[in-house]
Each structure stands twice: as C-alpha cells, then as structure tokens.
Amino acid sequence: MEGKLFVSSSPHIRDENTIQKVMLDVLIALLPATIGALYYFRTNGAKVILLTVLTAVVSELIFQKVTKRPVTINDLSAVVTGLLLALNLPASSPWWLPVLGAVIAIIIVKQFFGGIGHNFMNPALAARIMLMISYSGHMTSWVKPGPDAISGATPLSFIKGATEVPGNAPSLTDLLFGNIGGSLGETSAILLILGGIYLIYRGVISWEIPTVFIGTVAAITLVFGQFDIYYTIYHLLAGGLMIGAIYMATDYASAPVTPRGRIYFALGCGIITSIIRLFGGYPEGVGFSILLMNIAAPLIDKYTSPRVFGEVK
Amino acid sequence: MMKFLTFRGGVHPHGYKEATADIKIEKADEPSVVYIPLQQHIGAPCKPLVKVGDRVTVGERIGEPQGFVSAAVHSSVSGTVKAINMIPNAPGGEVQAIVIESDGLNEVHSSIKPIGDFESLSSEEIINAIKEAGIVGMGGATFPTHVKLSIPPDKKVDTFILNGAECEPYLTSDHRLMLESPEDIVYGLRAMMKATNVETGYIGIEDNKPDAIKSMEKAAEKYPNIKVVSLKTKYPQGSEKQLIYSCTGREVPSGALPADAGAVVNNVATAAQVAKTLKTGMPLVERITTVTGSAIANPKNLSIKIGVPIKEIIEQCGGYSKTPGKIIMGGPMMGFAQHSDDVVIAKGASGILVFDEKEARIPKPEQCMRCGKCVEICPANLQPLKISAYSLKNMMEHAEKHRALDCIECGSCSFICPSKRPLLHSMRVAKRSIIAKKRKQSN
Numbered sequence: 001m002e003g004k005l006f007v008s009s010s011p012h013i014r015d016e017n018t019i020q021k022v023m024l025d026v027l028i029a030l031l032p033a034t035i036g037a038l039y040y041f042r043t044n045g046a047k048v049i050l051l052t053v054l055t056a057v058v059s060e061l062i063f064q065k066v067t068k069r070p071v072t073i074n075d076l077s078a079v080v081t082g083l084l085l086a087l088n089l090p091a092s093s094p095w096w097l098p099v100l101g102a103v104i105a106i107i108i109v110k111q112f113f114g115g116i117g118h119n120f121m122n123p124a125l126a127a128r129i130m131l132m133i134s135y136s137g138h139m140t141s142w143v144k145p146g147p148d149a150i151s152g153a154t155p156l157s158f159i160k161g162a163t164e165v166p167g168n169a170p171s172l173t174d175l176l177f178g179n180i181g182g183s184l185g186e187t188s189a190i191l192l193i194l195g196g197i198y199l200i201y202r203g204v205i206s207w208e209i210p211t212v213f214i215g216t217v218a219a220i221t222l223v224f225g226q227f228d229i230y231y232t233i234y235h236l237l238a239g240g241l242m243i244g245a246i247y248m249a250t251d252y253a254s255a256p257v258t259p260r261g262r263i264y265f266a267l268g269c270g271i272i273t274s275i276i277r278l279f280g281g282y283p284e285g286v287g288f289s290i291l292l293m294n295i296a297a298p299l300i301d302k303y304t305s306p307r308v309f310g311e312v313k
Numbered sequence: 314m315m316k317f318l319t320f321r322g323g324v325h326p327h328g329y330k331e332a333t334a335d336i337k338i339e340k341a342d343e344p345s346v347v348y349i350p351l352q353q354h355i356g357a358p359c360k361p362l363v364k365v366g367d368r369v370t371v372g373e374r375i376g377e378p379q380g381f382v383s384a385a386v387h388s389s390v391s392g393t394v395k396a397i398n399m400i401p402n403a404p405g406g407e408v409q410a411i412v413i414e415s416d417g418l419n420e421v422h423s424s425i426k427p428i429g430d431f432e433s434l435s436s437e438e439i440i441n442a443i444k445e446a447g448i449v450g451m452g453g454a455t456f457p458t459h460v461k462l463s464i465p466p467d468k469k470v471d472t473f474i475l476n477g478a479e480c481e482p483y484l485t486s487d488h489r490l491m492l493e494s495p496e497d498i499v500y501g502l503r504a505m506m507k508a509t510n511v512e513t514g515y516i517g518i519e520d521n522k523p524d525a526i527k528s529m530e531k532a533a534e535k536y537p538n539i540k541v542v543s544l545k546t547k548y549p550q551g552s553e554k555q556l557i558y559s560c561t562g563r564e565v566p567s568g569a570l571p572a573d574a575g576a577v578v579n580n581v582a583t584a585a586q587v588a589k590t591l592k593t594g595m596p597l598v599e600r601i602t603t604v605t606g607s608a609i610a611n612p613k614n615l616s617i618k619i620g621v622p623i624k625e626i627i628e629q630c631g632g633y634s635k636t637p638g639k640i641i642m643g644g645p646m647m648g649f650a651q652h653s654d655d656v657v658i659a660k661g662a663s664g665i666l667v668f669d670e671k672e673a674r675i676p677k678p679e680q681c682m683r684c685g686k687c688v689e690i691c692p693a694n695l696q697p698l699k700i701s702a703y704s705l706k707n708m709m710e711h712a713e714k715h716r717a718l719d720c721i722e723c724g725s726c727s728f729i730c731p732s733k734r735p736l737l738h739s740m741r742v743a744k745r746s747i748i749a750k751k752r753k754q755s756n
Contacts, residue, residue, distance in 0.1 A: 006638050006673040007652050009738050011724030012645040012666075013326055013482065017731040019679055075679070117682040117732075206689070257685035257696065306694040308716045309321075310554065310567040 019116070023076035025204045029195030030083055030247065036191045037184035041091035041143070045184050048098050049086040055102035056082030063111045077116050081105050084124035084247060087185020088240070088287075089131075092143045097135065101127040121294045122251040125244075129287050142181040154182050155238035156283040163225050165234045172230070175237035182239070189237040196246035205250040208262040209269075213245035216270020224278055241273065244286035254294040261297070261304035268293045318517075319545035320555040322692040324725045326482050326548055326646065328521060332605050332612040333485040338493055340616050342629055345415055347390050347620030348400050349375065350408040353659040354449040355456045356382035361411055367394045372595050373422040375411050378447075384457040384660075385447035388422075389598035389618035390415035403642040403656045404649050410657070413620070425594045431504035434591075439508040443587055446596035447660075452476060452487070452551065452580035453643045455661035458587070461577060462508050468572040473511040474560050475502050477518040477525065477581040478544055478551030481644025484664045486601040487581050489614045491518065491525035494585050495532035501584030502539065504591055509577055514539040515560045516581070521546040548646060549723040553578045555692050567719050582663075597660055602626070606641075606667040610634040617658045623665050624654040638673025641666040646724045676733040687726035687736055693719050697726035697736040704743035709750070712743035720744060 037045045060078040064071045085101050105127035110119045132139045142154050158169035170180045176190050185192070199205045218232055225231035235241070249255060249269050256265050269289045276285025352358035359376030363369055369388040376386030392415040402408035428434070428442045444459035464470050475498065479487040491498065498516070506514050516533065518526050520543045533539040544550050544559050554565045556578055563574040571578055586597050598619050605612035610631025617626060623640070627633065641648040642656060643664055687697040695716060703712040717740055726736040 005640055005650070005652055006670075006675075007650045008639075008675050009741065010645075010647050010649070010722075011728050011737065012639065012641055012648065012650065012668070012675075013672075013728065014676060014733060015324070015326070015729050015731075017729070018676075018733075019682055019731050022682075022684065022731050072679070077682075115680055117680045206685075252682045252684045257683055257688050257698065259689070305696065305715070306688070308567060308695060308719045309558075309693045310564045310569070310719070311694075311716075312566050 019075040019077065022204055023080050025199065025202050026080045026247070027076065027083065029198045029204075030080075030087070030185075032191040032194050033087060033185050033188060033243070034083065036188045037087065037091075041184060044091040044143070047095070048089050048091060048093055048184060049083065051095060051098040052086040052089070052102045053079055053082035055099045056085070056106050059103050059106040060111065063107055069115070072116065075116065078106055081110065081123045084185075085127055087243060088124060088128040088183050090139065090142050090183055092141050093138060097131060097138055101131050104130050117253045119253045120297075121291050122248050122254050125248050125287050125290055129291060132287070142183070154283065155180050155234070156277065159231070159234060159238075160283045164228055164231050169234070172233060172237065175234065180238075185243045186240045189242045192242040192246055196242075199246070199250075205246070206259070206262065208259060209250045209255060209266040210245045212263050212266035213249055213269045213273075214241060216267050217241060217274050220271065220274035221278070224274070235277065239277075239284045240286040244273075244290055245269070248286075249290045249293070254297060256297045256301045256304065258301055258304045258306055260306065261300040264300050264304065265293050265297060268296065318542055318559040319547060319550070320558045320692060322690045322694070322725070323547040323549060323555075324690050324729050325546075326728060329483045329605075330485050330488070330521075332483075333603050333614050334488060336485075336489075336612070336614055338486075338489050338601055338614045338616055341618070341621065341626060343415065343417060343419075344390065344618060344621045344625060346395070347388075347413050347415065347618060348410045348622065348657045349386055349388065349413065349620035350400065350402065350410045350657065350659050351376045351386055352402075352408050353386065353455060353619070353661065354384040355454070356380065356384065356460075358409065359383065359386050361397050361409070363394050363411060365394050365396055368392070369394060369413060370420045370422040372425040372598060374596075382457060382460050384449050384459075385445065385596070386411075387447055387596040387598050388413055389620055391418050391420040392416040401651070401653060401656050403651065403659060403662065410620070427594050428591045431500075431507055431591055434507075436508045436510060439504055439591070442590060443508075446586075446590040448583060448586050448590065448597050449660050450580055451582035451586060451597075451600060451660060451663070453647065453661045453663045455659075458579065458583055461579065462505060464509055464572050464577070470509055470511055470572050470575050470577055471513060472557075472561055472576040473502065473506045473509060473514045474556060474576055474578045475514070475516040475581050475584055476551050476553075476556055476578055477516055477529065478556060479522070480519060480546075480548045480551040481646050481648075481664070482548075483605050483666055484603045484644050485605075486603045486614055486663055488522050488525050490582055490585055490601055491522070492528050495528045497585040497588040498529065498581050499532045499536065499539065500591075501587035503536065504587055505577075505579060505584065511577070512538055515542050516540070517542045517544050517550075517556050517560050519544050519546040519550055548725060549692060549721070552692065552721055552723055554721060567716075600658070600660060600662065602658060602662050603664040604630045605664065607672055608633050608635045608637045608667040608669040617662075619658055619660060621658050622654070623656055623658065626658065626665060627654060627667065633667065635669040637667045638670035639668040641668070646728065647722070678734050679732040681732050681734055684731060686729045686731065690725050690729050692723060692725065693721050695720060697740060698734070700743055701734060701736045701739040704739040709743055709746045712740075713747045717743040717747060
C-alpha cells in the first residue's frame with residue numbers, strides 16, 4: 001500500500017477546542033465591558049486599552065524570541081492579559097503606566113514562571129497591585145465617565161467605614177450601568193455579568209468561583225450592614241468585585257483545578273475581600289484577596305482531591 | 314423502560330455513525346487464505362494443534378488454550394494448513410498464526426452439532442460450551458467469557474448486564490446486531506444468566522439508538538426479569554465500571570472486579586455468539602465488524618470470518634477513497650493504530666477505521682494551561698493533568714499517590730484537552746512503570 005500510516009496511542013480523535021478558542025471566548029466575553037469602557041471614557045479609555053494590549057503582546061514576543069522559546073502570541077493569552085489589565089487601570093493613566101503594567105504582567109508574572117499555565121498569580125492582577133502600591137497617586141485618581149476626565153471618588157470610598165450607604169453616593173442604576181468613577185472595567189456590573197454568563201454557557205469557566213465569591217461577599221456585607229439589602233447590593237456592584245470574581249479569580253493557572261477546591265478558593269476570596277473592605281485600610285480588597293488565595297491554590301488543590309471512582313475510604 | 318441513566322464525567326465526541334448505522338449486515342466475500350492468530354484474547358496464547366499440510370474443516374479446533382485464562386481457536390474455513398508463522402498483531406507486536414488455504418467447500422467439522430436448549434443444560438454445561446467455543450468479549454476487550462462467567466464462590470453476583478451502549482464513535486456493529494438479531498442476544502443473555510445463577514438482567518443501550526432500544530425491548534418483553542435500559546449518550550458509557558454504575562448505581566471498588574459489585578458485564582455481540590454456539594454448536598469463527606472512516610469508499614457492516622486480512626475487507630468496501638493516513642482496529646477512542654493493512658480480523662475486531670491523512674494527524678501539544686477540563690470529565694475522578702505531569706518528570710511514586718492505577722484508559726482526558734496534551738499516553742507510561750515496579754517488589 002502506498003504512503004505511510006500514522007501510528008499513535010489512543011484516543012485517535014480530539015475535541016476541536018484549543019487554547020486560542022478558549023482565549024477568544026474570554027475576549028468575546030469582555031467585549032461588552034470593553035465597549036462600555038470606550039463609551040464612558042472615549043479616547044482616554046481607548047489609549048489605555050491599546051497600550052496594554054500592544055505592550056503585552058510585544059513583551060511576550062520579545063521575551064520568547066530572546067529566550068529562544070516557541071512564540072505563542074497566537075494563542076491570544078497575552079491579549080487577554082493585556083485587556084484585563086486595561087480594564088483594571090484608570091482612564092487618566094499617563095502613557096507609561098499601562099506599558100509598565102503590561103511588561104510586569106507578561107514578563108515578570110507570566111513568562112519568568114514558565115508562560116501560560118505556570119503563573120502562580122493572575123498576571124493582570126499582580127501588575128495592577130504592583131502599580132497600585134508603587135504609583136498610588138496615579139492609580140487612585142479615578143475619573144468620572146465622560147470625555148473630560150474629571151477626577152472623583154470611587155463608589156466604594158463612599159461607604160468606607162460606614163454600615164449604610166450615605167445619601168451622596170452614586171445610585172444603584174449608575175452602578176449597574178457603569179456611569180460611575182473607577183477603572184475602565186469596574187464601572188458597569190451588568191456588562192461584566194453578561195460576559196460571565198457567556199463564559200459559563202461556553203464552559204470556559206465553571207460557575208463555582210464567581211457564584212461563591214460574590215455570594216460570600218453578599219452574605220458578609222448583609223450581616224455587617226444589619227440586613228440592609230441596599231447596602232449589600234451597593235457592595236456587590238461597586239468596585240472590582242464583578243470583574244474580579246468573573247474574570248480574575250477564574251484564571252486557570254492560578255486557581256485550583258478541583259471542583260471542591262474552587263469553592264474553598266472562592267470562599268476565601270470573598271472573606272478576605274469583605275474583611276479588607278469593611279475593616280482594612282484600603283477601600284477595595286478584591287485584588288488582594290485573589291492574589292492571596294492564588295498563593296494558597298496549590299495547597300487547596302492538595303487537600304481537595306476528588307474521591308476516586310470506587311475508592312473505599 | 315425509558316429512563317436516562319448515566320455516570321459522572323465523560324465526554325461527547327461527535328458520533329460519525331451515520332455512514333453505517335442504516336446499512337444492513339452483509340456477509341463478506343469468501344476468503345482464499347485465512348491467517349488465524351493463536352492469541353486473540355487476554356491471557357496465554359494457544360499452542361497449535363495442527364501442522365503444515367493437515368486438512369482442517371470449519372469449526373475444527375486448531376489452537377489449544379494454555380491455562381484457565383485463555384481461549385481456544387478454531388478454523389473458519391475448510392482447507393489445508395499452509396504454514397504456521399508470525400504475523401502482525403492488532404494490539405501491537407507479532408502473533409503466531411495458522412495459515413490455511415481455503416478449498417472453498419466450507420465443510421463443517423464432524424463434531425459440530427447443536428448443544429441444546431440452555432434450559433435443559435446445567436450451569437457447568439453452558440460454561441463449558443462457551444469455553445469449548447473459544448468465546449471472548451467481542452466488544453474489543455477479548456477477555457475469555459468462560460472466565461467471566463466462572464464466578465468465585467465467595468462472590469455474590471445478582472445482576473447480569475449486557476453492554477449495547479456502543480459508545481465508541483463510528484462503530485455500528487452492535488447497533489445493527491441489536492436490530493437484526495435481537496432474539497439471539499436475549500437468548501444468549503438468558504443462557505449466561507442461567508450459567509451464573511443470576512435473576513436480574515439489564516441490556517444497556519445509549520439513547521442515540523432508539524430503534525435498537527425498541528428492538529431489544531420487543532425481544533425481551535416476555536421476560537420480566539430482563540430490563541432494557543436507555544442510557545445517556547456519553548462516552549465512555551460502555552466502559553464496564555461506568556455501565557454497572559449507570560444500571561445499578563453500584564461502584565466497583567478500586568482495584569476490584571465487577572463481581573465485587575455483584576455484577577457481570579458482557580457485550581451484546583458476545584451474547585449473540587453464545588446463542589449461536591448453543592443452537593448450532595459452531596464456535597466463534599466469524600464476527601460482525603464495522604468498516605468505516607473518511608478514507609473508506611463504501612462503509613459497511615460486514616460479517617467476516619476470523620483470520621481474513623483487513624486489506625481484503627477494505628477492498629470489498631470499495632478500497633481507499635483517499636490516501637489512508639491511519640488504520641485503527643476498534644473505535645477511535647480506544648482502538649489500536651496499525652502500521653500496515655496486513656493485520657487480520659480477530660475475535661475482538663469491532664471496527665476497522667481508516668482516516669485520511671488530515672484526520673490522522675494528532676495536533677501538536679501545547680503547554681497545559683490548567684483549565685481543569687480533564688478533572689471535570691474524568692469518569693474515574695482522577696486529576697489527569699497532575700498524573701501526567703508526574704509521569705513526564707518520571708516521578709512515578711507521586712503518580713501512584715494520585716491513583717494512576719485507577720485510570721480506565723478511556724482517553725476522555727486526551728480528547729477534551731484544549732492544549733492537546735498527551736494525557737492518557739503519559740498516564741499509561743506511569744501505570745506500566747508502577748505495575749512493573751510492584752511486580753519486581755513482589756518477586
């Protein structure tokens with residue numbers, strides 16, 4: 001017979017899913033929030049998004065060329081990291097802030113540890129926290145939506161130290177639709193939730209992490225606010241909870257892989273977020289909580305191995 | 314009984330069964346030469362009972378089983394033994410085979426006569442008839458059936474399950490059999506239930522074959538102790554442990570046998586063969602095989618004599634429509650890739666699958682992104698990404714701690730992996746290494 005036969009061990013067929021398709025789904029899910037960011041922050045928003053995405057991709061390309069590794073920018077993971085970082089930055093950022101952030105995210109947090117799947121923290125989040133600590137002035141000058149970039153307080157700062165929402169705080173409708181101050185992506189809860197539903201529907205993320213994370217914050221703030229529903233909803237919609245719980249805590253590499261582990265992980269994220277928001281020095285605790293739980297993820301994985309089929313304990 | 318029963322985990326590969334699901338079983342052309350392997354089963358190979366120049370007839374025993382876990386081999390044609398030599402073996406390596414040139418007469422051996430109705434036979438007589446006929450698991454596992462039916466006295470078995478799930482994509486041989494010979498299947502099941510002294514029988518069929526469910530329900534309607542179970546279409550629904558769970562809700566304990574969960578599982582094709590043997594006395598010398606795939610011109614379900622080279626069978630299906638890239642004996646999830654089309658039809662050949670060059674390529678693996686898909690779908694509840702990583706780093710103790718030996722090798726993890734990692738492949742390496750080490754230690 002002509003030609004050569006390909007011989008390999010079973011299985012001989014593969015699902016059509018690829019890393020690139022997974023990342024593309026994340027980008028599609030982030031599309032509403034990105035469009036929202038562009039609508040609210042116009043050219044300032046566009047500038048930040050372009051700078052982070054471009055820098056992220058170019059950093060990955062240069063790093064992989066220099067270290068003579070296979071170039072993987074086509075898998076779109078650098079684009080996702082860049083976009084997520086952009087959504088975590090204020091629209092008023094000077095040009096070098098997004099660039100520096102993307103370099104930190106891709107080179108230090110992702111590539112130094114071995115590239116995709118090997119970062120022990122969420123790269124975009126780690127970069128955000130690093131910028132936040134190093135350049136807190138720039139990182140906290142949140143601008144109100146609109147072309148004029150008027151700086152203002154974030155919704156969370158209104159309730160810092162309070163057990164109820166003060167009268168001068170933004171309305172829930174504004175929180176829901178994003179007409180508030182904050183980073184590019186933390187403005188509109190509804191656009192972020194829309195993307196989250198898409199990701200769960202497509203099987204890209206499992207429901208456990210976002211649901212338990214958000215649920216835990218809801219439960220704690222409900223008790224702390226003495227069952228003031230308005231106060232709780234305010235906590236859920238304001239700040240980075242939605243983007244954090246749906247897009248950052250669900251990062252594959254830095255979250256546990258076991259279903260039970262994901263629940264404990266999300267529970268931990270929710271508790272730490274609430275503690276920082278209610279009792280800590282910062283108004284927002286989502287970023288820190290995820291990074292802290294990222295570090296605990298391997299340990300959680302270790303102790304939450306599922307019961308093997310037929311295992312007798 | 315229409316109830317959608319299932320197990321945890323699993324994947325949904327595309328079925329590709331349309332090509333042959335509606336095509337009636339056809340008899341393959343008479344072969345001029347057959348090459349009958351002396352090992353077509355799990356267990357010890359047979360010793361040849363004939364020598365070059367001997368005349369043999371259809372159904373004559375030509376290979377003597379060695380030990381209890383072994384199965385006799387019979388001639389599928391009448392003619393002259395031309396040679397006894399090594400031929401390529403479908404699961405890999407080579408196997409000794411008896412080469413018989415057919416005289417075209419198909420003279421049946423004098424010993425072949427009906428064994429009788431199973432109701433008049435004792436349990437031992439039924440098991441012995443199955444043993445004499447060299448019957449093995451015909452779904453592809455090829456475990457000798459008489460061994461499966463010889464339940465150790467300390468085990469209590471109360472459930473007999475027939476596997477008609479046919480969860481492997483592409484394959485339709487069991488599907489067609491359930492449509493065309495449902496009475497034989499039920500007869501074989503009842504005989505085996507009598508042999509094992511079991512009261513309750515199940516026939517598990519995936520719900521993508523409603524016609525087969527209907528056909529089997531009709532054939533079994535007279536027997537209230539036999540239930541036809543509609544199973545959720547999901548791979549690996551036909552895996553022994555998963556099937557027992559789907560039908561009875563019982564888990565086979567880790568490292569134990571189905572009998573420890575009170576169940577025996579056999580394939581529908583095996584049951585049909587048992588019926589044939591009891592009714593006619595004919596041993597296992599012919600089986601139904603699905604011949605399909607993108608590079609086969611006219612896909613078919615064929616009844617083929619044991620020992621016919623697949624090359625001839627492919628020619629009967631119109632030959633290759635494209636340059637073949639991969640030939641698989643069995644299904645695409647668990648079948649064996651062949652390095653030539655010189656292998657022959659053996660007792661476990663449920664399918665001959667030929668892919669074109671494009672389909673044959675396995676995509677290049679990329680880095681694991683720890684998405685956890687393999688953990689979500691593993692029917693054994695393992696964490697394939699971890700066992701695989703330990704295996705690739707040769708950290709076999711860790712692989713064992715993560716229970717590599719509980720892997721059922723269904724391949725769902727490799728199938729689902731977005732990074733196309735060789736998960737099952739590396740877990741197999743770990744399993745073999747762990748088992749080899751255990752053997753060494755016990756010696």
